[in-house]
Every structure is written in structure tokens, then in C-alpha cells.
Amino acid sequence: MRENACVGCLTASASHELQNALAVIRESAGLMQDLIALGGENIPRRERIVELLSLIQQQVARGGELAGGLNTLGHAWEEDDGDLARILEEFVILAGRMGRMRSVTVGLAPGESGLRAPSAGLALRVLLFDLLQTCLEEAPGCALTFAPARRDGIPGIHLRVGLARCDATTDVLRRLDAQLARLGARKEPDNGHGTPARDEPDGVLYYFTACPSATGHRA
């Protein structure tokens, strides 16, 4: 617990400062845009300047998303429960680069809205990390999509694994199944809306795993 508090508080503190730095850059670029708009058409290379300021704003927004995700992660150790869709969204933002390093796309589907994750925040993040890590190791090149879902009244995570860009074999599928099963993910015959899974090397697989309970064990 002390270790969680240490990493969490430092992450939250530093990411807050990062957001402050981004806010200064954002407002400064915004003020420059305002001043250029007031300066009229006679400013030399005006269009290029406007384009670059717009690029700065885009990158600040990108950094802001990451800093926001980090800030929430920093507070995760003290969370009692949380909005499952928001937690998944932030995880996808933070995990994007990990995925790209193994040619894996990590995305989010809308899923069921309004679900709360009845768990200690870090236990849920650890589960998401383990699911991702398993797919990175067993099926590089796959397309992963996370969605909030509920089965038999229990909130959890619906995972879609698209294998079209993988060089998967039936052995790979077996290993992936086994590893995900160890994490409590059970295979589903369809996506929950009638689209069937295709359990083959270039197919699409669906899994569901329950959110960890408040004690850190699977619900």
C-alpha cells in the first residue's frame, strides 16, 4: 500500500505539473493566434505561422490526453470504484505506444454505458495491463478493442482480438486462449450483439473477464 501511495502520489503530482506546463503553452499559442487575427493580412508568412500554431495546439491536446490519463492513474490507488468506460478510455490512451511497438492497435468500443467498476483501481489496471501484455506476446500485429460490458449482472471487460494482420497459427490461438483464461477471460461465441466469433488464425475472437472485486480478487 505504501509503495502504491508513493508511485501514485508522485505520478499525480508530476502529471499535474505537466498539465500546468501544457496549459501555459496552450494559452500562449492561443494568444499568439488572437494577436495574429488582430494583426490582419500584412503579417509576413502569416499562413505558415497560423499553421504552426495550430500544430502546437494539436500536440498540446495530445499531451493533455496523456497527462490526464497519467493523473488519473496516479489517483487509482485511492479509488474505491470508478466509471468503467472512462478507465478503459484512459488505459487505451496510455497503452497506445506499448501496442504500436508490437504493431498492435489498441482501441476502445462504446460497450455498455454507465457501468461502475466495483474494485480497487489498481487491481483493475493490473488486469488490463496483463490482458494487453498477453496479447502483445502471443499475437503481435493483432487489433485489440476493449469495451465495458456486463455478463450475468457482473461488470467486466469485453475484449475483441482481431487476428487479420497476425501470422497466427492454431498453436498461437491455443496459447492465447490458455494465457487469457489464466487471467479469468472466458471466450465468447459472439460480440454480444449477434456477430459471431471466427475462431481461426486470421479470425476475430471475443473474450469477457469480470472486473476484479474490491478485495483484489476476481468477482
Added chain:
Amino acid sequence: MQDLKVLLVDDEEEFVTTLSERLALRGLATRVAMDGEQALREVQNDPPHVVVLDLMMPGIKGTETLRRIKAMHPGVQVILLTGHGSTRDGIEGMRLGAFDYLTKPLRLEDLLEKLREAGALARTAMGA
């Protein structure tokens, strides 16, 4: 929105002064304060219509600053700024009488919209 009196309170000086200049370009009468104590003095000396208050500042806690502002001038509307992972604080602030809260980093359009709404309420409440 013209001549709406706005007090911006944030310990990040470059942020708050730049934001102030952007709002002033849009016709708002802005002032800045760098901490809760300075904000309370500004409110006491010349009550603004709206205070934009960062909750995470050194010194007096943001929620305490909010409470004292509302005790001094209930008609002054307060918009809170919270970190992305601290929306609970924003909700708690609304319970204490804040008009609304926004998460950082801000979108200027969102802030202007909130200022417009809060300003209209403050003008009615303060009769100015």
C-alpha cells in the same frame, strides 16, 4: 459579456496572465490573483461577477477560498478548475456553492460559455 468582471485565481503565473490577456481581448474586465489570500482581498475590495478558481494551489485550500468568497459575497459566482483526475473535488466544490467546474487543460470556448452563464446569474444576484 462586455465589462463582465472576472477574477482569475491560479498559482501558475504565466498561465493566468496569458489567459487574462486572451479574455481581455474579448472585452472582459479581468484581474488575476496568485493564491487564495490574494483572491479574498481582491473580492473584498472590488467584488467581481465571476471568480475562476484553481482548486490545487499552495496556501489556503481552494475549497476554503470558495467557502469564504461565498460567505463574503453570495452573489459572486465561482467556476472551479480541477485536475483531470480530481473531478470529485469539483463535485464537492459545487456542493459548497460553486457555479460549476472545468477540468484542465481548458478549452477557451468552454470557459467563455461558462463565464457567460455565470456572469448572467451574478449580474442578477448582485444587481450590477
